[in-house]
């Protein structure tokens with residue numbers, strides 16, 4: 001049985017005609033946390049943005065559940081069960097958390113009749129968010145804002161969750177506290193997660209598999225245990 005939920009085949013993607021991804025192929029398996037690591041500027045965010053339809057490849061193909069993605073735009077991909085937690089959180093500072101989630105449900109086209117239940121599920125997954133639902137997102141700590149950003153991405157009950165450096169600006173313990181309920185939910189629901197991280201040490205603790213990107217190409221695929229040896233990790237950077 002084919003257990004690939006998301007596949008990229010020979011993606012070439014660039015900015016202003018300058019290629020950044022140079023024929024990247026990768027896949028995300030059902031129910032795994034796949035961690036994508038690599039140095040600054042390697043092209044990790046570009047890959048995530050392309051998989052979510054925010055950038056168009058000049059060539060190559062993306063497949064979701066084995067089928068080529070016909071219209072790779074964020075709206076269609078959200079409807080198809082793909083979510084992105086963007087780099088830098090992307091919360092609107094003047095909206096309350098509750099308003100942010102309401103807007104998220106509208107953006108994710110959650111049917112009106114399912115909204116209360118959907119919100120309840122997100123708050124069950126990230127219960128700490130109940131403590132600051134009425135606060136302005138801009139007044140929250142970095143960790144709380146990241147939780148809101150993740151909560152918003154969960155509103156469409158994704159089958160594929162793309163996360164772009166959720167650890168940014170967070171102390172390791174805070175990142176662990178943030179990711180623990182996500183991992184728990186992931187194990188329960190079988191959602192597949194593609195996690196881009198600079199904080200390799202923390203990311204390896206929750207990853208099932210790791211891919212390494214260098215200068216726009218995937219250069220290595222491994223399991224976290226192999227990279228516990230720091231020398232091996234350094235050799236890949």
Ligand SMILES: Nc1ncnc2c1ncn2[C@@H]1O[C@H](COP(=O)(O)OP(=O)(O)OP(=O)(O)O)[C@@H](O)[C@H]1O
Pocket residue numbers: 015020038039040041042043044045046047198
């Ligand atoms: N909007 C843009 N316009 C032009 N070039 C860009 C743009 N965004 C990224 N780039 C370039 O594309 C390359 C890959 O960037 P990308 O953000 O995908 O890398 P990354 O691996 O995610 O890096 P980081 O870990 O620093 O976020 C870099 O050389 C970067 O300068």
